[in-house]
Amino acid sequence: MSILIPVAIILFLVYLLSFYDNIRLMRKFWIYGGKMPGPPAHPIFGNASLFKNKTTEDFVEIFVNLANEARAKGANLMRTQVMNRIYVWPLNGKTAATILESSTEVNKGDDYSFLVPWLGGGLLMEQGEKWKNHRKMLTPAFHFAKLEGYLDVFNSESKILIDCIEKAMETQDTIDLFPFFKRCTLDIICGTAMGIKFNAQIEHHHEYVKAVEGFNKLTVEYSLNPFLWNKFVYWALGYQKMHDDFLLVLKKFTNDAIVERRAALASGAVEKETSKRKMNFLDILLSSEESMELTSEDIRKEVDTFLFAGHDTTSTSLSWLCWNLAHNADVQENVYREILEVFGEDPNEDVTSEKINRLEYTERVLKESKRMFAPVPGVQRKLTKDIVIDGITIPSEGNITISPTVLHCNPQVYQNPEKFDPDRFLPEECLKRHSYDYIPFSAGLRNCIGQKFSVLNEKVMLVHILRNFRLVPKIGFYETKPLFEVVAKPSHGIPMKLIRRY
Template sequence: MTQVPTDPFDFIDYLQILKDKALEAGEEVIRIFIGTKMYVIPITGEALKPIVESNTELKKGVDYDFFEKWLGLGLLISTDDKWRYRRKMLTPSFHFNMLEGFVEIFDRESRIFVNLLEKHANTGEMVDLSPRIKNAALDIICATAMGIDLNAQGDPHQPYVESVEKFSVIGWTYNMNPAYWVETIWYLFGYGFETERTLKVLKGFTHKVIKERAEAFDDMKKNGQTFEKKRLAFLDMLLNMKDENQLTFEDIREEVDTFMFEGHDTTSSGISWTCWCMATHPEIQELVYKEIYDRFGDSDREVTLEDLKELKYLERCLKEAMRLFPPVPMVQRVLREDLKMGNKIVPKNAMVVIAPIVLHHNKNVFPDSMTYNPDNFLSEKISERHSYSYVPFSAGPRNCIGQKFAMYEELTMMIWILRRYKLSTTYKVHDNRPGNEAILRPKLGIPVKLERRN
């Protein structure tokens, strides 16, 4: 049996080789073993259909057990009645009217981001945008999730900022190395203690914010005041629901931390890879800039929700970047019963991996699967392929509840970046290898040169 690579960059390459061989043999699923765990990965939309459309096979896989230490049984990890109840309860939080208020925050933090880049413009130096984008996304998620100004862009070395990134790296290390599943070995190599220190920072930060916000919320209620509905942070919405939905302090913390985890790394990955695709495809970047210029001209005005709905070519470019480099490369379920996928019967207790990083590179669906081509998202192209051939936000009942939030944030940041700067690099698009952790990480970062547009 071939050894599965533990390096996150080699792992992606390994899966693509397995997928190509399976497609040539007419297969629709591949399987790998990590320790004694069997993972089954559908490689076609049709093979994926039974798992994403199931209303019973909703249980997340065992690899999420590590993240339960931080997130508890929030919407990402919970299952059955608890998941259904939480999903129904939280869906209104991502309603169009709520998102409109968030766009103002996306715009504000994006403006801060491009202003901070000003000192690097026209210098000829390479600047790694990746950590800067991540800090901007973290400021956005803190403002929208908890209603606070973290200022990660101004002070990127805060303990909370560093702990968010560290936890994902530790989680990958744990899940990919069976020896570390033995608690004694995990602690012997120091990872157990590092996990505890990281969790103390993460949970302590959120606990403090929720406690202070809840006290302020109670004071406002006593005085007959309410938060302005349009500008409610996610935490405020939960506090509003607290009594009606019988939410405990821990329930609220679970969902806030889940929103923080899912909504910051994923969007920063999507924005980073889109910047990379723009820098490596100057002719496409200029078409996007023209669309943006036609909308904004030389103005420095804010980005509005109406703007986001009009920039169709930029939207296609974002979607194509997520096809080549899906921010969440894979998610996992564990089967309760045998399930037919393609021409195989997958046994119960097997882990099924919904892997956009594999599905999006199916050459039978995307003939030039390694080429960055926004025309893949013309309506006529979309209609030709299976609806589950492209699933950057998963699909079915357990799809990403925050996908509109993510798209609006990414569009807003890309508008500000490209209206202010021209991006260039000496690398080719695939010189930058993607690595699988909780999110798809660029090995080189996003090294680009910045040239002022005006």
């Protein structure tokens, strides 16, 4: 009993301090937020009422409408608030540049906190000197020569994808391509990042796949429910146990792969530095283990970051690309004709970097698809000090939300933003707008290190798909919507009728 009393006192004091800090932040953000453009906010709940009875399927429309209302009033930024958090949204590339080009305001925002137990310490979450050193170390993994070395995996897994789709077509008239793309990109990431054959396309029910899905769902639920931000509530409702169970599976999978690859390198079973081009992402980390003083946990976090950021974003981007092509038959036909002109009529020919770089029209189509459906709808920075943007003071501890979704739907930059028009990315058109008005992979110091990898992966898969199938939509364009989550997945998939070309 004598021990329990001081423990109870300490817990109570921690609760009081937490309660005080929440009140302090609410008061601070209420004062500053009242001077910013944005929807009326409640002193305690902020703008939570905007999201009542809504899902992340509705959020894109909510945020885009709020942004356009603010722009119509001449604002270059807007703010939203929920409980003890404030979010300030730049509404055009020029305003976003203040944060994107900052060398000091690079810390991730509050909404990333949920990912810390899994990815904290990896390139996505890290900050300061450690982030700079790891970024420098990992950059060679995405050089052009290295990407060429990944083409074998891109091609082989894309061919398996075609086989899997054709098998499904034997019994199904309607095919949702999204889960097929997710499994394919996961196999590609595992092959290129860790040099392992994962076989997600064949073994659909792997526990790692289930754990990724489960953890992603928890992430969304946590971000949408402020009551879950309280650790006791999170634990009492059983979320902490689910969280820990998923993490156990995720970490074990990666740690086992690291142990296996380290042993293979040590035994000479795989090539080491003799072929730099053949070294995968994990090999680079293992070869830098001593010089960079990397721990096994450091390596695990970087590999997990690449797995997490790589397969979900690419599969989502490719899904929206195919959705746009299915609903714009003329554009799809133009892309197909360009593919035939460059690659010829053999649907089994491997895609090469030399030929894929000649797909100029297809490149514009990819960019326009990412404008309409940015794979990552928003990134955040948490301010370390007060800053002034467009004459408005944004307080320290506040979040800046850089949203490609909001920036890409700006009617002041993109006329008729809901229209699919690849010619927006003709060279002369690009020169008319600020470079940060189009940022599907973010921009500045913390831009996506793997963007060239992702685009090349997407192009290779697209070439294989369109050489084999014509895409016909089974539902209306707006019957599936981008979810405003970590990744903008299609809410109802992308159901298609696929017509064989051969």
